[in-house]
Amino acid sequence: MKRLDTAQPDxxxxxxxxxxxxxxxxxxxxxxxxxxxxxxxxxxDEALCAYTARFDRMPVTPDRLRITEAEIEAACARVxxxxxxxxxxxATRIExxxxxxxxxxxRYTDADGVDLxxxxxALDAVGLYVPGGTAAYPSSVLMNAMPARxxxxxxxxxxxxxxxxxxxxxxxxxxxxxxVTEIYRVGGAQAVAAxxxxxATIRPVDRxxxxxxxxxxxxxxxxxxxxxxxxxAGPSEVVVVADSGTDPRIVALDLLAQAEHDALAQSILITQxxxxxxxVAEAVEAELRTLPRAAIAGASWGAHxxxxxxxxxxxxxxxxxxxxxxxxxxxxxxxxxLFARVRHAGAIFLGRQCAExxxxxxxxxxxxxxxxxxxxxxxxxxxxxxxxxTTFIGAGPDALRRIGPAAVALARAEGLDAHxxxxxxxxxxxxxxxxxx
Amino acid sequence: MKRLDTAQPDxxxxxxxxxxxxxxxxxxxxxxxxxxxxxxxxxxDEALCAYTARFDRMPVTPDRLRITEAEIEAACARVxxxxxxxxxxxATRIExxxxxxxxxxxRYTDADGVDLxxxxxALDAVGLYVPGGTAAYPSSVLMNAMPARxxxxxxxxxxxxxxxxxxxxxxxxxxxxxxVTEIYRVGGAQAVAAxxxxxATIRPVDRxxxxxxxxxxxxxxxxxxxxxxxxxAGPSEVVVVADSGTDPRIVALDLLAQAEHDALAQSILITQxxxxxxxVAEAVEAELRTLPRAAIAGASWGAHxxxxxxxxxxxxxxxxxxxxxxxxxxxxxxxxxLFARVRHAGAIFLGRQCAExxxxxxxxxxxxxxxxxxxxxxxxxxxxxxxxxTTFIGAGPDALRRIGPAAVALARAEGLDAHxxxxxxxxxxxxxxxxxx
Numbered sequence: 001m002k003r004l005d006t007a008q009p010d011x012x013x014x015x016x017x018x019x020x021x022x023x024x025x026x027x028x029x030x031x032x033x034x035x036x037x038x039x040x041x042x043x044x045d046e047a048l049c050a051y052t053a054r055f056d057r058m059p060v061t062p063d064r065l066r067i068t069e070a071e072i073e074a075a076c077a078r079v080x081x082x083x084x085x086x087x088x089x090x091a092t093r094i095e096x097x098x099x100x101x102x103x104x105x106x107r108y109t110d111a112d113g114v115d116l117x118x119x120x121x122a123l124d125a126v127g128l129y130v131p132g133g134t135a136a137y138p139s140s141v142l143m144n145a146m147p148a149r150x151x152x153x154x155x156x157x158x159x160x161x162x163x164x165x166x167x168x169x170x171x172x173x174x175x176x177x178x179x180v181t182e183i184y185r186v187g188g189a190q191a192v193a194a195x196x197x198x199x200a201t202i203r204p205v206d207r208x209x210x211x212x213x214x215x216x217x218x219x220x221x222x223x224x225x226x227x228x229x230x231x232x233a234g235p236s237e238v239v240v241v242a243d244s245g246t247d248p249r250i251v252a253l254d255l256l257a258q259a260e261h262d263a264l265a266q267s268i269l270i271t272q273x274x275x276x277x278x279x280v281a282e283a284v285e286a287e288l289r290t291l292p293r294a295a296i297a298g299a300s301w302g303a304h305x306x307x308x309x310x311x312x313x314x315x316x317x318x319x320x321x322x323x324x325x326x327x328x329x330x331x332x333x334x335x336x337x338l339f340a341r342v343r344h345a346g347a348i349f350l351g352r353q354c355a356e357x358x359x360x361x362x363x364x365x366x367x368x369x370x371x372x373x374x375x376x377x378x379x380x381x382x383x384x385x386x387x388x389x390t391t392f393i394g395a396g397p398d399a400l401r402r403i404g405p406a407a408v409a410l411a412r413a414e415g416l417d418a419h420x421x422x423x424x425x426x427x428x429x430x431x432x433x434x435x436x437x
Numbered sequence: 438m439k440r441l442d443t444a445q446p447d448x449x450x451x452x453x454x455x456x457x458x459x460x461x462x463x464x465x466x467x468x469x470x471x472x473x474x475x476x477x478x479x480x481x482d483e484a485l486c487a488y489t490a491r492f493d494r495m496p497v498t499p500d501r502l503r504i505t506e507a508e509i510e511a512a513c514a515r516v517x518x519x520x521x522x523x524x525x526x527x528a529t530r531i532e533x534x535x536x537x538x539x540x541x542x543x544r545y546t547d548a549d550g551v552d553l554x555x556x557x558x559a560l561d562a563v564g565l566y567v568p569g570g571t572a573a574y575p576s577s578v579l580m581n582a583m584p585a586r587x588x589x590x591x592x593x594x595x596x597x598x599x600x601x602x603x604x605x606x607x608x609x610x611x612x613x614x615x616x617v618t619e620i621y622r623v624g625g626a627q628a629v630a631a632x633x634x635x636x637a638t639i640r641p642v643d644r645x646x647x648x649x650x651x652x653x654x655x656x657x658x659x660x661x662x663x664x665x666x667x668x669x670a671g672p673s674e675v676v677v678v679a680d681s682g683t684d685p686r687i688v689a690l691d692l693l694a695q696a697e698h699d700a701l702a703q704s705i706l707i708t709q710x711x712x713x714x715x716x717v718a719e720a721v722e723a724e725l726r727t728l729p730r731a732a733i734a735g736a737s738w739g740a741h742x743x744x745x746x747x748x749x750x751x752x753x754x755x756x757x758x759x760x761x762x763x764x765x766x767x768x769x770x771x772x773x774x775l776f777a778r779v780r781h782a783g784a785i786f787l788g789r790q791c792a793e794x795x796x797x798x799x800x801x802x803x804x805x806x807x808x809x810x811x812x813x814x815x816x817x818x819x820x821x822x823x824x825x826x827t828t829f830i831g832a833g834p835d836a837l838r839r840i841g842p843a844a845v846a847l848a849r850a851e852g853l854d855a856h857x858x859x860x861x862x863x864x865x866x867x868x869x870x871x872x873x874x
Binding site (some may be wrong): 006076082083085086087089093095097100103106108110112114115116118121123124137138139146170182202206207218225226227230231232234247249250253256257259260261287291292308309324335339342343344345346347348349350351352353354355356357358359361362363364370372375376377378379383384388389390391392393394395396397399403404405406407409410411413414415416417418419420421422423425426429430434 | 473519520522523526527530534539540543545549551552553555558560563574575576584606607643644660661664665667668671684688689690691693694696697698714718724728729732734735772774779780782783784785786787788789790791792793794795797798799800801802803807809810811812813814815816817819822823826827828829830831832836837840841842843844846847848850851852853854855856857858859860862865866867
């Protein structure tokens with residue numbers, strides 16, 4: 001963990017190093033992924049089954065690729081009732097927030113008599129990738145599937161690898177609760193290929209979302225354009241702003257909740273109070289002694305964690321915007337003044353009671369958020385990812401007379417004569433009609 | 438041009454071939470582009486100037502990379518007043534529509550007492566790529582820059598190559614009218630690199646937009662993640678639906694307006710009227726005899742053009758959704774019933790007077806639209822491309838008591854103990870407080 005202080009002369013350089021310290025080379029897997037995509041595109045289910053046998057150690061035939069209703073039912077029956085209830089609290093709240101997020105259509109006639117607007121419509125079919133094994137988070141199934149369902153996508157196809165044939169009951173329960181329409185036991189780049197190009201068993205979708213390993217991320221990159229994709233998630237981060245009234249152990253636990261995700265995660269505390277800074281540093285060390293995932297959390301905190309002492313909230317606001325954190329906690333008696341100042345953050349948690357983990361599970365807003373400083377230009381997953389806009393224009397004779405000549409002039413200036421003629425021919429016809437009248 | 442008829446037994450196969458007939462291998466330029474990006478990243482302005490000297494045959498020093506206010510002023514003075522007036526009509530209308538498109542923030546407290554919402558904020562800095570030479574369209578400068586300006590981006594940096602030192606006055610006039618804050622005489626992958634990574638002269642931006650050749654498109658692909666990009670535009674298309682009351686020459690001109698863009702463009706007429714179909718086919722041939730860009734338009738119409746005869750509007754609607762065209766013209770006495778049915782299209786033009794070219798220049802909605810069937814999942818350029826959402830959650834003690842336990846249960850089920858502890862420690866503190874009270 002690094003201690004920084006805006007009052008120190010070397011602060012700018014130290015802060016710049018902190019921003020860059022997780023940049024590194026990602027593994028190059030483009031060639032093997034391109035080969036898998038080409039194979040699935042050419043040979044469909046047969047290639048899908050062959051890769052599944054090889055990578056998941058699970059021989060499978062095309063008729064067994066889809067997980068049956070009976071299997072889903074049986075898996076859900078194995079989930080303890082209190083967990084199903086917790087899943088339902090989460091699903092209900094996520095659904096309600098995303099419903100509130102739905103945008104309205106626009107249609108109006110302007111002063112020139114032009115009929116204008118835009119209309120939102122849902123994608124027909126969405127593909128949801130869910131990782132297998134330890135990276136399979138039921139909460140992520142809800143967070144990825146719910147916005148697509150609320151947006152109105154008719155098909156919601158999910159692919160999840162089942163290494164050695166093992167199903168994750170809570171993942172299947174989350175899929176059922178979220179309204180997933182079909183689930184396939186296939187993973188990796190081959191799953192992305194199947195969703196993008198389609199096979200005899202898996203019909204193609206329009207957009208593929210969901211987290212995955214380097215092969216899945218590269219496969220999404222390569223099918224982009226054929227289908228839409230979500231952003232490629234990088235390592236996660238949190239900035240916690242706390243004042244002297246905040247319990248140091250609470251701050252420590254929030255920093256560690258981020259750090260326990262991944263050794264590349266980054267947790268940063270910003271505070272005006274040097275005493276709080278010391279106490280939080282001690283509390284982190286104390287919690288690391290008992291935390292089950294202390295190896296990961298300790299590695300992250302050691303390599304990428306930081307405590308920054310600032311002179312005032314103005315400094316805090318400008319550091320936050322420079323970091324553009326995925327998560328921002330304002331553990332302050334009154335978070336509103338700083339909340340009003342911050343411009344770049346994926347999600348903000350207001351007040352001392354609002355742990356970031358509330359947002360991971362049951363807050364309602366999405367937990368799929370822009371990582372690695374991309375909150376400068378990107379947003380969290382939402383209904384907007386499963387909707388698209390169609391704009392429209394209507395113009396009668398009067399509107400055409402008012403705005404048509406400018407279109408003709410610009411089309412001619414750009415050397416596009418058919419464009420110009422398509423408007424001037426209509427202007428001529430309108431003039432003839434009005435001469436007759 | 439192909440004639441198809443939904444009543445013919447081979448229709449499905451012929452239609453499928455039509456949808457695929459522009460798919461092909463794009464040139465692989467990843468290696469040279471990666472080299473250019475690495476050079477600009479490492480050597481900054483010096484590399485930028487070296488590439489400009491080589492590719493644009495224009496020796497330049499770093500202090501001359503930026504086009505000065507005096508040069509812009511002088512260029513604008515050379516634009517005929519009627520063209521400046523037409524540009525102003527276009528800019529005013531584009532600005533008004535994009536202003537109407539601005540979304541509203543959301544904030545509410547739900548039944549559990551949780552404070553929820555999302556806030557839209559603008560990107561700080563946008564980079565606009567503008568091609569040089571014949572592909573430089575002043576209308577595209579307006580269409581790319583205006584939404585960024587309306588969204589509220591503070592910096593709008595534009596890069597345009599000036600081969601042999603030649604500036605395009607109308608492009609500079611459009612940039613000035615659109616509120617571009619800085620213009621650099623640099624193009625190609627090196628311009629994209631400069632905008633993404635920054636150099637001593639060109640500060641980095643958060644998102645790069647605008648059309649370009651294969652090198653520019655590949656450069657955008659490679660910097661994606663570091664900055665945001667817009668979608669990679671493919672060849673353009675129009676579907677025109679016309680009935681017996683529509684002038685065949687008007688239909689022909691609209692089909693050719695699309696075809697004159699590019700030999701890979703695709704123009705499709707859908708009609709119930711076989712007689713109209715014949716007359717439009719004749720009118721296209723007649724116009725091709727005099728059209729200045731007949732070579733391009735004729736190549737496009739010959740290789741990719743089509744006239745499809747349908748039995749009713751239901752058939753028309755389902756063909757349109759399968760094509761998901763960039764542009765859709767409904768040249769019908771009453772376009773509303775079909776307009777209500779269509780789900781996948783980039784932009785729709787309503788009624789016989791509304792040429793697609795109106796939308797290219799002066800309608801108001803953006804002319805940067807999803808091509809090559811991507812309207813299934815993608816939208817045209819808009820203010821949404823220059824805004825991002827920050828969601829937020831606030832929870833007091835009561836809200837925490839209601840929703841916290843479900844978060845603890847799910848975090849434990851996912852094996853994320855620091856997550857669970859960060860919530861349960863707060864629940865314990867809240868319980869202690871209420872015991873005291």
